[in-house]
Amino acid sequence: MADLDDLEYRHAAGKRLHLTAHQRRVDAATLGRLVLHLPGLxxxxxxxxxxxxxxxxxWGMPFWLPALLWxxxxxxxxxxxxxxxYARHVLRFRYPLPHEHARLEPVWxxxxxxxxxEGNRYRLWIDNREDLNAYAAAGHIVGVTRFALEHLSSAQLAAVLAHELGHxxxxxxxxxxxxxxxxxxxxxxCRAGRAVLARTTSGALRICCLVTAVLAVAFVITVLRPASVLLVGPPLLLLVLPYAMAALNRRAELRADRHAALLGFAPMLVEVLLAVEGGTTPEHLAHGSAMSTGPDARSSLSAHLLASHPDCATRLHHLRPYLASQR
Known part of the structure; x- marks a missing residue:
């Protein structure tokens, strides 16, 4: 287990903490996500x-009652x-064992x-998977893999947790x-509709429907120009939506990196990112696959556009100014 002496604990129990006025906020990435979720809503x-x-x-139930409850x-x-x-049965997390809690709690x-x-507002969880990863979920869940807990130094673990706190x-x-x-x-x-359509129509009929839809779109654009935005807009929005959501996800990751860097953990976060890429950190870290750094250079353009995390080079580029200021 890593030595605890590599991180200065300035906020020991019993000392007064200066809490920020706003424990949470809605940043631009969050606001954009909420807007993009509106069509699905x-x-x-x-x-x-x-x-x-x-x-x-x-049964005579008021039609609005299910919608209200939902x-x-x-x-x-x-x-x-x-x-x-949700953490235990969906994410498959578990509570930290006593020695794991003793390791995590001072760093957190x-x-x-x-x-x-206020750290007590959040609950720390352990994921038993053997890779280097950490998670922020729901309103108060902070998870870390057992591999990260056992192999990261305390300073590196703090950088990862600071990133998740930023989320x-x-x-x-x-x-x-x-x-x-x-x-x-x-x-x-939508899934039920696709299943019904697949069972009730032949392949040739589905092709005819697709061709008809394409011709209808072409007709709307060329003839009914004023109405083209209303009729063509929603399908185009559905096509663009996954790419826009992925772009906002990448922006959220960079903002979480910035949060960790502003707390003074930029050098440690860089060490973890380089470890994922097989860089200059200790050898046993180079086999982890966490805090996903996005697709590699060999990936297709579509994979890059749909990636939920930026690539390592992009993240290191955004962390570089904080490295210079913290030397």
Missing amino acids: LLSLGTVLIVGWLLELA MASGALVFHRPTEDL REVTGRAGV HTGGHSWSTLIGHWYALPGRAA
């Missing part, structure tokens, strides 16, 4: 309203018992102390989960 809302209408016909269910993202169930206290964040304080974690949650009914409806 509207599709899901229509799906739930249709289900409510069917329930009203069958909209209110988003608050469960910040409900601690629900978060615990240092990170949250530097950030002016929480920037609103990235809760916005991602709540966006996926509210998109579930719409996704289920």
